Amino acid sequence: MPIYEYKCPQCTTEFEELVFGGDTPACPSCGAKNSERLLSCACLHRSSSSRVGQAASAPSGGGGCAGCSGGSCSTCG
């Protein structure tokens, strides 16, 4: 169900409201109908590939650390 967060610009009351058809609900506190819709955090979860840069710097497979890449230095253990 489309639940949105709104903030009233007149009394700064924040409230959640079920919205159908894109209507703007009236403020439950003062009754103003020009409430501003707030962006929900749910829309920030995207399946992006922004972590490719971090994975590229780490060696994949094989032993060794960033210092020797052979698995035979003191850092490797």
Ligand SMILES: [Zn+2]
């Ligand atoms: Zn209000």
